[in-house]
Amino acid sequence: MQTTYALELSDIKQIAAAAEAEAQRQQWAVSIAIVDAGGHLLHLTRLDGAAPLSAHIAPAKAHAAALGRRESKGYEDMINAGRTSFLSAPAIEGMLEGGVPIMKDGQCLGAVGVSGVKSQEDAQIARAGIAALGL
Template sequence: MKTKSFLELSDVKAIAAAAEAEAVKNNWAVTIAIVDDGGHLLWLQRLDGVAAISAEIAPAKARTSALGRRESKGYEDMINGGRVSFLSAPALSGMLEGGVPIVKDGQCLGAVGVSGVKSNEDAQIAKAGIAAIGL
């Protein structure tokens, strides 16, 4: 039997704080979502001034990234490349850039999803959060 790491509350708080700091530094209003490896919501933070729909999009991006164990941008790229049938993939509704998996020793521990600014900026914020725990 293998041993697997998992996100603790202190990890989630560190990721959220670093992601928020990156957003605030750039004056970006976003929603930040953090999920576990099964896509279950562990954290949702909606900064002032962000559109309400981002509170739906950020968790969807995070869930898609965690379940697929890859950045959600990969799905967006596939669809934009003509593989539109992927829109019917079950359980994946956040197939837009901005969902980034949290990976340690080759294992997906969860993901961060961000929504509210340009997709590449959403991903930048998610990656800044993940970097806070040394991953």
Template sequence: MKTKAVLDLADVKAIAAAAEAEALKNNWPVTIAIVDDGGHLLWLQRLDGVAAISAHIAPAKAKTAALGRRESRLYEETINNGRVSFLSAPVLEGMLEGGVPIMKDGQCIGAVGVSGVKSTEDAQIARAGIAAIGL
């Protein structure tokens, strides 16, 4: 039997605070979602001024990154490179850049999804959050 790390509430709060700080530093209104390794929502934070739809997109990006154990942008790139059949993949709805898995010791322990600004900026915010817990 293997042992696997899990996110606790302190980790989630640290990730959220760092992601929020990165967004505010750049004046980017976004929604930040944090999920566990099964894609279950642990945190949702919608900053002032962000479009309401981002509250649906951010968790979808996070869930896609967690279940796929890879950045959600890789699905977007696959589709953009012509493999449009990937659009029919079950459960994966957030196949846009901005979902980043949280990896520890080669295992996915969750993911952060961000929506509201350019996709590369969404991913930058997610990575800043993850960096707060040393990963």
């Protein structure tokens, strides 16, 4: 049997606080989602001024990153490179930059998805949240 890691409530709060702090420091109105390794929503915050649609896109980005165990940007890059058939992949939405997996010792614990500003800025916020765990 294999020992696995799991996010705890304190981890989720720490990630959320750090991601929100980065967004506010940059004055970016975004939604921030945190999911577990199965892509199930654990946390969602829509900051003041963030578009309502961002509250749907952020969890989708996180879901894609968790299930794929890779940044959601990888899917966007594949599609932009001409592999448009990937758009038909079952159960995967949010194939846009801004979803970042939370990895520890090669295991995916979950992911953070952010939506509301430029895609690379979304990813910056997600990474800032994950960095708070010091993995």
